[in-house]
Amino acid sequence: MTKRRPTVFASLSAGRRTERLVLLAATTLFIGGLVCGFYRFNQNLATEYGDVSDASAYAAVHLEYALETxxxxxxxxxxxxxxxxxxxxxxxxxxxxxxxxxxxxxxxxxxxxxxxxxxxxxxxxxxxxxxxxxxxxxxxxxxxxxxxxxxxxxxxxxxxxxxxxxxxxxxxxxxxxxxxxxxxxxxxxxxxxxxxxxxxxxxxxxxxxxxxxxxxxxxxxxxxxxxxxxxxxxxxxxxxxxxxxxxxxxxxxVEALVLRKVPYSSLTVVNASGRNLLHPEQPKVSVDVLQRPPGTPVRAGKVSYTVYPLSQAGWFMVTITDHPAILLGAASDSLLLIGAIIASLLSVTLLVLLAGALRDNEKLSIQDGLTGLYNRRHFDIIAQREFGRSLRDQSWLGLAILDVDFFKKYNDHYGHQAGDQVLRSVSEALRQALQRATDGVFRVGGEEFAVLVPLEAPDQFDAVLERIVVGVRDLDIPHEKSDWPQLTVSVGGVAIGPGQPLSLDAAYSKADEALYQAKMTGRNRYVVAALAGDGKAPALSQHVVAEPIQGRQKS
The missing domain is CATH 3.30.450.20 (PAS domain)
Structure with missing residues (x-):
């Protein structure tokens, strides 16, 4: 049963996970802050209306007593x-x-x-x-x-x-x-x-x-x-x-009996029909409002009515509360909590920005700015890790080094901007040829690239390198200064696994030698280095030389 191998991109996952966790924390805090702020606001609003009811009830009791006396x-x-x-x-x-x-x-x-x-x-x-x-x-x-x-x-x-x-x-x-x-x-x-x-x-x-x-x-x-x-x-x-x-x-x-200030409110007295006895010119209070339970605020537009029956005269004392003002008061009482929430959100936002900056910095430190592929620094880290895992697990791993054929001539003839575009196109062709999450593509030099691919068996490596060579050739980019009519690459590779205990440096040298062999035998091809079977004295031998792929080699 084959072990599942982790992706070579795992070194970036920690930064992304950190950013996701920070964003999750920010979202959670934001939602929690909204819930807490809303809950606190409702508490303050209930407290404000409670103060209105208490002061109104106090005034109503004294007014009832005054009428009784x-x-x-x-x-x-x-x-x-x-x-x-x-x-x-x-x-x-x-x-x-x-x-x-x-x-x-x-x-x-x-x-x-x-x-x-x-x-x-x-x-x-x-x-x-x-x-x-x-x-x-x-x-x-x-x-x-x-x-x-x-x-x-x-x-x-x-x-x-x-x-x-x-x-x-x-x-x-x-x-x-x-x-x-x-x-x-x-x-x-x-x-x-x-x-x-x-x-x-x-x-x-x-x-x-x-x-x-x-x-x-x-x-x-x-x-x-x-x-x-x-x-x-x-x-x-x-x-x-x-x-x-x-x-x-x-x-x-009424004025003499308001011994306690009723916040945001004014007091009046109405009869059973809702007529204002203090200010007859004002609109009547709805009979439905008068029939509500005593001390219960009833909204009516921008005001709230709180009604208390005056049994002595058959009237009602009505507290008229400015609802927008009491909302503002409840909000101002919640400012401390809201301020803390805002400060927390700002802090979390700064953490998100910092995490993003750190991730971008990490990305810049391991990623090639021109092609978007991972750079030589990241290759050294990932290759060392993957080679160590291959030795521990006794699993197969393919390492390939490839070079754009006659790239200097291309740059000199077509210009550096066209040369940069070619490198980006080759990078995209490599991504298309190596689409597994466990495959890694790196730019390790000017026109030089490296590939790391986990293998089930060493004979799988040829198919991978074939796709690379064909994929670049299929870009059909003209190259007048090449031995071939279009842009091509030369590839050298080595496969290590059970019985082939090569270090990273040794394997890289063997792949580099295979690349040299591919160039010397005509370019537009790949060569895989064959290792000695005893695992002690690896030696270079031509394993496969690709036949020219489409096009005619120049004389």
Whole structure:
């Protein structure tokens, strides 16, 4: 069974393998870097949105609590008013004695009241005739005024408190704090005020359950800010007396409650239909967005919405996040990793370039620049290795040296450029004649070439050398200064193997002698040196002389 012989090109494989490994490492690092960078970016994006959700949830909890305390304050006032009207307490105030008629408004207004400064007292006005001093309406007015200390305390706790007011079903209203002078009379109570939502939605017809009602936001009386109203109906037993209401400036409330900055975001409040209560002019938020789970970001174009229900008023706090900005923030947080990946890729790229440069340098050091064949230096290395392997394995190896016939004359006649082209053509013909991976072709001198071929048996060598001579002749390159009408080569070879223990130098000398014999006997042929059978005294003898191959030898 014949052993498989390695290729004579194996010395180049290490460099190529190194380059492939470096390229593989670069590709792996690049793909790994992309995966890690993408994973890290998604982590940072999730963290950024997590920070938005945490800060938004914190604000939503405090906003819910603020709405609840304002609802409770109105309910507390309603309970206190009901206690005052229950008859268990005496009301010594006699506001009817201090009422000033206002015929121009078909009503009346409360003037100065003993025990109160002008700044401490709210504004009481009504429509219709002034009530008698001992009437139930007079007691109801006294009750409303008696709530003033509580109203004042609420004002101290809420510096931005717009108004707290009591609207009576009997035709008057008490507003705290006082609205100030109004020559037009637009701040006086009118029966038509009962059509406003703060009263109408809390009254028995619209609110038989006697619940505390939040009304939608609308501009305040000065038309400066969006204001919502929380209203509680006032009952004594089953008798409806009126409605106590408290205005809430939503923007001020939201701004005061943003105790933690919500990154990349702004906060607003919308009602169940998606209408923005702080900025009604802005587009509505989709109802589908409002129905998503609380705290879940929902993309809509360039923004993301995060919604938190406000159960106290039936509204929603919405965090509007600038999505491109948060993407940029997540990317900037990933810059360190991305920078490391880029630096690694640059390093690997430099390694690839270095490996390529080393391979090119190695290639230049072993390859002939003109023909692309391996040079004499590489021949010495490969031949030494192959001869050693032949001796160890007791296998056959053929060594041939060939020369372009009359090459100097060709150069002188056709020029050096044509001579260079001839050498390239001969090199290609040699490659075509020796196509096995285990065959080696080398340029070892100006027009001199060497061939190394593994053999199964020594008689195979003749066929190899025949292909070389025929292959060059078939190029059909004219050569007027040759003994033959076309370019030819002369070849000398030697085969070593079992029983023929020649060293490289000895074999090279025998092949060189055979080449000389081929030249002396007419060129355009090959000669194989025959070695002595005992393996001790190799001697040159003409083994085969090729007959002239096509063409006519010149006389």
């Amino acid at each position: 304002r609802r409770q304050s109105v309910e507390m006032l309603a309970e206190q008013a009901a206690e005052l009207m229950s008859g268990r307490y005496s009301l010594n105030l006699q506001p009817t004695l201090r009422l000033d008629p206002r015929p121009d408004h078909h009503g009346y207004v409360l003037g100065a009241l003993p025990g109160f400064t002008k700044a401490e007292l709210g504004q009481l006005s009504g429509e219709g005739p002034m009530p008698p001093a001992d009437s139930p309406l007079a007691r109801e007015m006294a009750m409303a005024i008696a709530l003033t200390p509580l109203l004042k305390a609420l004002e101290h706790r809420d510096a931005d408190l717009p108004l707290i007011y009591y609207q009576s079903a009997s035709g008057f209203a008490y507003v705290y704090p006082a609205l100030g002078a109004d020559t037009s009379g637009s701040q006086f109570y009118r029966r038509s005020d009962e059509q406003q939502a703060a009263y109408a939605k809390a009254a028995p017809q619209a609110n038989p359950q006697r619940q505390t009602i939040w009304t939608r936001a609308a501009p305040d009386f000065e038309h400066k800010e969006q204001t919502a109203t929380v209203s509680a109906p006032l009952y004594v037993a089953d008798q409806f007396l009126g409605v106590i209401s408290r205005d809430v400036k939503l923007a001020t409330l």
